Amino acid sequence: MKLSDSSFTFEEETSGSLGRGFRCGFLGMLHLEIITERLRREHYMDLIITQPTIIYHVKLKSGEEKVIYNPSLFPDYGDILSIEEP
Structure with a gap:
């Protein structure tokens, strides 16, 4: 995903309540929705989206x-x- 969209950033993070995951950076809410939909459709991922x-x-x-x-x-x-x- 990072190779096709250079404005998408991420880093690994561990949370006591959510466990392992990634902190991601987007250009805005529309960009978040597009990346989320691509991950669900192309990679069959079940995602938990939290507040910015x-x-x-x-x-x-x-x-x-x-x-x-x-x-x-x-x-x-x-x-x-x-x-x-x-």
Whole structure:
């Protein structure tokens, strides 16, 4: 799928509630629907589509900067200097 659509991105992810899967990037909701339909029709995949997530850029008081994809992985709030969303 990636070879025929260079704007489709994905990376492997493991979730405590959903298990192993992929975090995918799309150009928008229509692109998501097209890729989903192709995976179902061409590869007979049973998919679980979840809500889009936001990437957080967290600056810590120690000077370190982190990119957080999952809010459950936030550092202690006492250690945070600022939080940015794209």
